[in-house]
Amino acid sequence: METLVDNLIASGAFGAHPNYAVVAGVVEFVGGAVVFLVVAMPFAGIVSWLERRVWARIQSRVGPNRVGPQGFLQWLADGLKNICKEDLIPAEADAPLFKLAPYLVMLAFILPWSVMPFSSSLILADLNVGVLFFTAITALTVVGVLMAGWASNDKWSLIGGIRSAAQIVSYEIPAGLSIFPVVLMTGTLSMQGIIRAQGWAPQRWFLFANPFTFVAANILFISALAEGNRTPFDLPEAESELVAGFATEYSGMRYLFFFMAEWGNLFLIGALITTMFLGGWQCPHVSDNVVVMNLLELLIFNAKVLTVVFVSMWIRGTLPRVRIDQLMTVCWKYFVPLAFVNMIATALWVAIWPHGNPVTGYLMFAIGLIVLAMFVRRVAHYVRRSRMELYFHPTI
C-alpha cells in the first residue's frame, strides 16, 4: 500500500505538497471500503450460488439457474429476501448479546481482508506478523459463535456453540503448527514476505518444497475447513441433529450474517493456503508495466484461491459428516502429532539445506503430477462404469 501511496503522490493526484499521513489515511479508508464492499460481500454471496451449483452437479441435479444468467443473481434474491424478513429476538434470549454475536462473527470475517495479499502492491496492510494476525482474527469467530449459542437460551444453539468452540480451539493447534514449517523456511510472518520467498513455477511453491510441507499443506487445509465449520466438520450446524446449531434462533439479516461469514471464510481459507503453499500472486515477469503486472498477479491469486474454494465445495459434496469423537480423534491423535513431526523434520531440512533443495521441488512436483494422473484414471474409470450420457458444459 505504501508504494501505491507513493505513486499517487508522485503522480500529483493530491496536489503539489500533500500531507503524507492524510493521503495514506484516505487511500487506506477508500481501499478498505472497496475491498469490503466490492470483493468480500459479493464474494460471500457468489460463493453461496456457486456452491449450490457445484453440489447440484455432484448429485446429478441442476441447481439454482433461474435468477439471472445461470442463476448468477440468486445470491441477490436471497439477500433481499432475508433483508425483508422480520428480525426476531426470542423473549427468553439475552437481547444485547444476541444482537451483538453476528457482528462479532462478521468482524472476524472482515478483518483478515486487511492483510490479504492480492498482488505485489495490492495489500491494505503488509503487517510483519500478517500470518499470526490472520489466524488470530479468524479464531475470533469462536467468541461470536459461543455468544450466539449462549444468548439464544436454547439447547440446540448452546450445543452448536459449544461444539463449534471445541472444534475451532482444537483445530487452531494443527493449523498453527502447519504454518510453522513455512515460517521456518522463510523466516518471516509477513504475507508478502512468504509469497516473495516462493516462485511462480510449481516446483518452487512451498507445497512441493519437501514432503513435510506437502503434508503440512494438507493438514492446514483440513484444519481450516474444520475451523470454518465446513463439511465434513459441520457438526455445529448439523441440520439433522441441531436444526441450525448456534443460528437456530436467528432470522433475517442476522441469520444471513453467520452464513455470509461462513461462505466468505472459504475465500480466507483459499487465500491462506495460496499464500502459504501455492505461491500466492507469483507470476512470471512478462511486462515492465506495473499496472499490467499487478493485474496479472491479481488474476493468478484469485484463480488459485478459487481452485482451493472449488476443492472445498467438492469435498463438501463428497464426504459425510464425522462424529464428534471422530472429529477430536482426527485432530488430537493424528493431526497434532503429524504437525509436530512436520515441524521438527522441516527444521532439520532447513538446517541441512538452508536455501532449500531444488531437486526435491521437481521430484515432489513430478509425484504430484503422477498422483493427479492416477486420479484422472480413476475418474475415467467411474465415468465409463456409470454408462451415463456425458455432458461437459458447466452450464445447463
Add this chain to the structure above:
Amino acid sequence: MGALGSYLQNIKDTVTTIFEGMAVTASHFVRRPYTVQYPDRTPVRVQDTLPFRYRGILEVDLEICTGCLACERACPIDCIVIACEKDPKTRTMVISQFDIDIAKCMYCGLCSEPCPTGSIHHTTEFEGADYSLESLIRRFVKEPVLAYKPKKGPETDPRIAPILNRGMRYINEFAQPGGEKPVEEENEA
C-alpha cells in the same frame, strides 16, 4: 500389526478412501443431470411423453358420443351429468348437456370402460389448476348436438372416421393393455 501399524494403516485408509470418493464425485461433473426442468425447459411437453392410456383429465368427443349414459351410470361419484332428449319432429337423439366436474373426478377410469365408441376418454393432460371450483366443470355441449349412430359397416364420414378409430383403439387397449404402442400424433390430446 502393532499399534503403530494400525495407526499408519488408518492414515492410509483415510487417504485412499477419500481419493476414491473424490473420484466418484468428480465423475458426476461430466454426467448429464437427471433433472427435468418442468414446465418451461423440457425438450418436449411432458404431456407428450406420457403413455396413450394415461389417466389425465377427461375429454369427450361429441362427434362419436351415442348418448347411452353408460358413463354417467358408471361414475361412482356422479361427476358426469348428461341430458339426452328425443327431438319430437325428427325422432333423433339430441345431447343438450354433457358436464364433467373435474374437481370431483378421481380419475378412476370407470366411465371410459363401458363407453361403446371410446368417446369419453382420459387425455394425457394433467395441468388442471384454476382459480375457482366452478371453472373446473368442463361443459362439452355448447349447443345441442345429434347423438352418434353406429353404422353397420366401417365409418364412411372422413371427418368422423379418425376420431372413431382413435376411440376404438382406446377401448381395445382395455382388452390388451400395452398391446399396441402409442403413435406420436395420436398422443396429442
